[in-house]
Amino acid sequence: MATAKVLAGARVVLPTGTVTDGRVIVDGTKIAGSAPGDAPLVDLSGHWVVPGFVDMHNHGGGGASFTSGTVEDILTGVHTHRLHGTTTVVASFVTGEMDFLAQRAGLLSELAEQGEIAGIHFEGPFISPCRKGAHDETLLRDPDPAAVRKLVDAARGRAKMVTLATELPGGIDSVRLLAEQGVIAAIGHTDATYEQTVEAIDAGATVATHLFNAMPQLGHRAPGPIAALLEDDRITVELINDGTHLHPASLELAFHHKGGEKVAFITDAMDAAGFGDGRYMLGPMEVEVKDSVARLVEGGSIAGSTLTLDRAFKRAVTVDRLSVEDTVQAISANPARLLGMYDRVGSLEPGKDADLVVLDEEFELKGVMRRGEWIVAPQLP
Ligand SMILES: [Zn+2]
Numbered sequence: 539m540a541t542a543k544v545l546a547g548a549r550v551v552l553p554t555g556t557v558t559d560g561r562v563i564v565d566g567t568k569i570a571g572s573a574p575g576d577a578p579l580v581d582l583s584g585h586w587v588v589p590g591f592v593d594m595h596n597h598g599g600g601g602a603s604f605t606s607g608t609v610e611d612i613l614t615g616v617h618t619h620r621l622h623g624t625t626t627v628v629a630s631f632v633t634g635e636m637d638f639l640a641q642r643a644g645l646l647s648e649l650a651e652q653g654e655i656a657g658i659h660f661e662g663p664f665i666s667p668c669r670k671g672a673h674d675e676t677l678l679r680d681p682d683p684a685a686v687r688k689l690v691d692a693a694r695g696r697a698k699m700v701t702l703a704t705e706l707p708g709g710i711d712s713v714r715l716l717a718e719q720g721v722i723a724a725i726g727h728t729d730a731t732y733e734q735t736v737e738a739i740d741a742g743a744t745v746a747t748h749l750f751n752a753m754p755q756l757g758h759r760a761p762g763p764i765a766a767l768l769e770d771d772r773i774t775v776e777l778i779n780d781g782t783h784l785h786p787a788s789l790e791l792a793f794h795h796k797g798g799e800k801v802a803f804i805t806d807a808m809d810a811a812g813f814g815d816g817r818y819m820l821g822p823m824e825v826e827v828k829d830s831v832a833r834l835v836e837g838g839s840i841a842g843s844t845l846t847l848d849r850a851f852k853r854a855v856t857v858d859r860l861s862v863e864d865t866v867q868a869i870s871a872n873p874a875r876l877l878g879m880y881d882r883v884g885s886l887e888p889g890k891d892a893d894l895v896v897l898d899e900e901f902e903l904k905g906v907m908r909r910g911e912w913i914v915a916p917q918l919p
Pocket residue numbers: 661671727748752806
């Protein structure tokens with residue numbers, strides 16, 4: 539059993555604000571309120587300690603795919619993201635055959651049971667052929683509630699989110715079904731109008747899947763989904779902050795409208811995250827990764843990202859000029875709340891899992907702790 543230790547001397551970001559020369563007491567797998575007198579001190583002066591990152595939209599990494607990999611592959615992907623600070627990850631599936639996705643959901647529900655992943659996100663197949671991105675068009679289908687139900691049931695209580703083009707036949711009924719089941723209905727890969735988007739929000743949708751990407755853009759007479767998703771407080775917007783998917787001004791616009799609490803940074807990562815350039819499969823689609831940008835071989839559509847959340851964090855603070863506190867909200871607390879896990883993760887508070895990230899003054903990742911164990915041990919003088 540791990541003994542208690544005290545991380546001392548760092549700037550610690552707490553829900554109430556940042557404490558300089560703060561302490562985090564780790565006892566076993568949890569954060570504790572006090573420590574026995576003989577607990578060793580780990581001196582982290584000159585560093586930040588922030589909550590472990592929570593990624594609610596992630597397709598894989600380290601060369602491995604959550605949609606199609608073996609159990610060993612999936613664990614490789616999970617571990618790759620842990621090395622980059624993501625201590626809680628939801629496994630996202632791209633579009634596939636219904637039976638295949640149902641079978642995969644069963645397999646991954648066991649990994650959720652074991653605590654390796656936080657749950658499952660179905661990004662397809664209930665999305666619009668007009669906004670399919672890197673999803674296989676031949677496998678897309680309308681969000682018939684019975685089909686949505688089939689996938690949710692196959693995940694045995696571990697389905698966390700389903701992305702839908704809610705304007706398609708069955709879309710609104712499916713949103714209602716998901717809301718009843720306690721599964722997040724996310725609006726995305728959609729061709730909806732402003733009015734259709736409002737209808738979906740009223741029916742219970744609470745997330746915008748990678749806002750701005752794979753949806754109609756703002757128009758003067760047709761404001762489309764973006765305006766509806768930005769203006770409604772019931773919606774949290776996902777943002778892929780990799781410098782490729784979004785212009786910094788688009789990100790700023792989202793923060794301006796949503797405030798600090800209704801934004802979630804995601805990676806939307808595919809296999810190449812934490813791995814390198816080359817050719818990969820994203821579900822059934824072939825992808826070429828060049829200079830860390832993933833594109834479909836056919837058509838050239840952006841196909842997920844190679845982002846890891848440590849890079850998203852550093853970019854948010856150093857390029858986008860967000861405060862460290864807002865960045866922590868967007869990368870840890872807000873997604874944890876949405877996933878219904880804020881009682882365990884998403885902030886540094888006694889009783890929660892000891893999941894945390896150590897950053898240096900340049901916001902480079904220097905340490906990762908998950909459930910009290912160092913995944914990346916800080917190299918200290
Ligand atoms: Zn997508």
